[in-house]
Amino acid sequence: MEYLNIYANCQLVKGANMSLLCDLQMRRFYHLPNDTAEVLLFLQQYSIDECIAHYGEDNREAIAGYVDFFVSRELGFIDDRILPELTAMELTWDRFADITNVVIEYQETIDYTGSFFRELLDQHLEGLEIRFYQPVALPELRELLALFSDSTLRHIKLVLPYEKSLNIAALDELVKKHQRVKSLLVHSSPEEKLEKIFSNSVPVYYFTGKINSCMACGEIRAHHFTVNTELFTESLRFNSCLNRKLSIDQQGYIKNCPSMRENYGHVADTSLQAVLDNKTFNRYNHIRKDDIAVCKDCEFRHVCTDCRAYIENPQDIYSKPLKCGYNPYTNNWEEWAQHPMKQAAIEWYGMAEIIK
């Protein structure tokens, strides 16, 4: 008897009509109809022959096709039994910091060396995103990046407006000096393109759109989907955007994210511990995709990041991200900004100007 053993780091996520097979190790996903997913679930308990007997001879070819697909993509292998020793993967998520991700909306008048920032850098931060809405000069940028040189922060993402002086050579030199910078997004650029600097290791995305306020954030697009164990496991228990995230807006106010209205004090006179102890600050952490309307039926829910700042129904914190055009019931992508159901929310957020 032949059995298909599916590797534990290939996780199946069922949606309303379609399922997503997430290969967490190879960081790829496969979009499958739910019928196929059913067969795969059956094959996790029964032999291939038993599966054919169950679904009928008519389906022999289709089932054999699925098995071939799995074996050829190295998602599983055939053996004379299901190996019970190949145990399920523990889908826990944990990190050694109360804050893992920080977003800073840069403003030259803010002092980024104060005690709040020192406390923040004592956290073992994972990622920092620095957004520049206004052009910035190279020396200023260097000075800012130097503040992070002695920290355990792992990576920095820079969002910058297009500037002639910040050419590829200048950026290359910058990231060589500040190796925590792992990616750059250049907005308001004359053309859309992707360049790679620092021996091809750091991508620079040129983007023609303008990012001149926090309202540009929160877009859900298929090419943003990320397949890996970190996001998958975090999204099973926590919010996949705001969990352990902290932001400092242009005025120096501490927020969950720059787009949120509520703040938890100003960097000049607030301690990080006070923010961490504030229950309201943590209120988004536990809003999982499985709790959110529509997303809970979407097969992309554990490879997609969330947005709680811009939602379809601003009165209902469990409603779907506003800037997502995917419909898991029809499996179609539509332009969210044009969608009639979204116009009220677009108006509520005062976003109409920005998205036209």
Add this chain to the structure above:
Amino acid sequence: MSKKILILSQSYLESTTDQVCQWMDYLKIPYLRLNGEDFFRFQQLSDLPDNTETAVVWYRRKIAHFPAEFSLKQPDFNSQYTMKRFLVDEFNGLHSFLFHSIDAQKWLNDPLSEKNLNKLQVLQLARRLNILTPFTEVVTTKTKIMALLEQYPALIVKPLSECILLEDTERRAYKMLTSTIDQKSLGAVPETFFPSLVQERIVKKFEIRTFYLDGVCYSMAIFSQNNRKTTDDFRNYDNHRPNRTVPYKLPADLEHKLDQLMKILRFRTGSIDLMVDMQGNYHFLEINPEGQFGMVSHPCNYYLEKKFARLLHQSVLHEKEIHQQPENKENAAPATVFSEAE
């Protein structure tokens, strides 16, 4: 000064130590990380960590590169190499003093057992515990190899010590790997040669890397057979088709025997290599007490770095219980000149 967790490591290229330390910071477990590089800042022997101040020691690494340069009046390849070896010995002469000055039972792994670990002895111990091992022999002649090939379709040759890296004049690195001898490749074998370790070649279904942590086995299966390039040794990474690595649970009786083996060697942590043949039998290959556990922890989502931090913490608490010495209330920074943590 209260008793400490002492971590011996190196200052860079050490993500495993870094992550364990970050977990300890987060869990508010105090520790002292001493990198090999710090030895270059000591002023006197008494700056070394002291036995009475130390509750538990995790010895992870010594040093990557000496932060010191030397030059010879007449540099040539041989004396450069000799000089390098000499400095390594000098450094070890100092570093391994700790193996003696700090009580053996405080080390997670008995330092002398770790230092003197011998592949043949480990295989012999494993066999005594009824753990299946591949047929192993040390041979010096082609005749003997031919005789063995009558019994086993193929043999592998691997070092009795550790694989090394060789560098050519252009600084390209060549890594020593395991290679196969069968009837076809026999022609290349000289009549007599340096004593070499050969093993029967096991046709494997997959390999297993187990990280042993204080009595518990965290195992990972490594599927590499689809990958011709890596059939002998999965360390020869193929970036395009990486090996599949997934969590695995060894049979309880094998875990029990491995636990006995580790206890005999006085290791509380280490990684163990096994191979599963086409019939599903487990063959024990070797133990690496230094254990780079990130490569098991991350793919299997085991959070071993956190578990490791907890183990160190428990050991320190345990140590305090045994030695209920009156404690000096000084909470100040250590008197030594090197950095505490990072």
